[in-house]
Amino acid sequence: MKRPLEGLIVLEFCQFLAGPLAGLKLADLGARVIKIERPVKGEACRQLAIKNLFVENDSLLFHTINRDKESYAADLKNPEDLERVKKLIAKADIMTHNFRPGVMEKIGLDFESAKAINPKIIYGVVTGYGDKGPWANKPGQDLLVQSLSGLTQLTGTKNDGPVPFGLSVADTMCGNHLAQGLLAALLKRAKTGKGVLVEVSLLESTLDLQFEVLTTYLNDGARLPQRSAVRGSGHAYLSAPYGIYHTADGYLALAMGNLHNIAAAIGCDISEHFAESSSWFDKRDEIGVLFSGIIVQKNTEEWIYILEHAGVWCARVLNYQEVFHQDAVKQAEAIQSVKTSQNTEIKTTRSPIKINESRLYSAKSAPKVGAGNTLINQEFNLENI
Known part of the structure; x- marks a missing residue:
């Protein structure tokens, strides 16, 4: 089955969760996603583990978020590597990054610079709290964002104190919002022929996640949510017996x-x-x-x-x-197996989207650092820089 985004090239200058999650969603839909990573060590998420689980020296978490991508190792402080990356930008449809505010400007790969290289580039940026303002340089980490957005006041009982979600909900929502914005930008570019800047932040995504309860708060005299004292109550704003x-x-x-x-x-x-x-x-x-x-x-x-x-x-x-013993879950076929370059099998989830009644599966695991350099150098004529 031909996937909707086949033929699109995405350059991913992202690390950890939100930005790479957006790249994963695009890859599932058929885009060619090339991670631009520092040589040897690669992006930092390769060593960020959940439950200290690793597969062939990279964290299982990294494999979870970066399957079906290619890796191109480049030192952006090296003039020759930077020139190669700029040539890739000239051929790309989308590029994304989640560097701290000011970093890409210093390198010369900010939106205006990228647009000078490729006027049709769609440029996606993930920040923690926006690129301006008093929180612009705060660490964009999931638990911190949950705490700063009010999210931790919704779960548990009124006697529990703040309770964070047991998963990276800020990163997940932000990554999905970035993917949504990039897809909308593709439609915009198809109409105008011009590049588009797409910006998301963990804070704004986490506020948007709470749109139901925040709307209630804003229209209810600014009264704080009141969690039930009964353990197991599932919603600060819903009546019994929920x-x-x-x-x-x-x-x-x-x-x-x-x-x-x-x-x-x-x-x-x-x-x-x-x-x-x-x-x-x-x-x-x-x-x-x-x-x-x-x-x-x-x-x-x-x-x-x-x-x-x-x-x-x-x-x-x-x-x-x-x-996983439920027939409904088995029939959903939500789990797939991917294989590493050394033939190690990893079980993970698949895209939840169906296209023309076909589920979207991927056989490729996350790449080794720089595994795509030789092929990409040849394909894009980058050897002689």
Whole structure:
């Protein structure tokens, strides 16, 4: 199957997560993504590991984010290497970077300089907090951005203090926003024939992630979110019974719904104290405690049978081992295997997008540093600089 972005060349001057994630999304859609890396050591994420897992001297995390890319090793402080990179820019469709503000200007590869080389270049920039302002030089790190954006005030109970997400949510959202902006820029360039500058920041992406609750805050007298005191409550702004409950043998998730219908299904009479829907938010802690005392008396499967037959939105709460035993997950075929140059197999996720009913798979793992230099030098006539 021919993929939508086949024939496009992307030069990725990015490291760590957000920028390379955008490159991964473009590669999944068929773009040729060439990582421009420093010689020998490559980009810093090669040594940034989750759970200290490495594959052939590079972190498993690096392999996760950089599969199906090529690597071109270049020292941007070396005039000859820099000239080779400029020749690549002249042939590229997109280039991305997440250097600190001012770095690309100093090298001579900022947007205006790149546009002088290639007037049609689409130029993507990732920063932590924008390139100007009091936070411009702060470290753009995921936990720090979660903390500075208010995100840590939404999860857990009101007695927990701030609770961060258990994944790199700022980087992930920002990488997806960059990919979205680059795709929009391709359409813009097709109409105008001119280069486009696309800028995203971890802070703005994380604020945008909270668009529902921030809109509530801004239109509710600037009152802070109030998390429930009941453990398992899933949303600072939603009424009971939304959340996760202990059962006799596990956990059960209850989504939003008519509280009277849900109470009737579990055999709980709330008519005396919680008859009006206006009380379902203000009294959610009391309702949560009441429901918890009933739900814990039966097994999860018993509740699933009872609640689904009553039309109540509910689900089992699964761990990873249980997730991958589910027929629905197996049918989604969300996992793929990629192989390194030394034939080591790595299992990872695939693109969640289908094109013309076809899933997008990739067989190539992340490249070794500079593995593409010989081929790229020959293809783009870079040997004689």
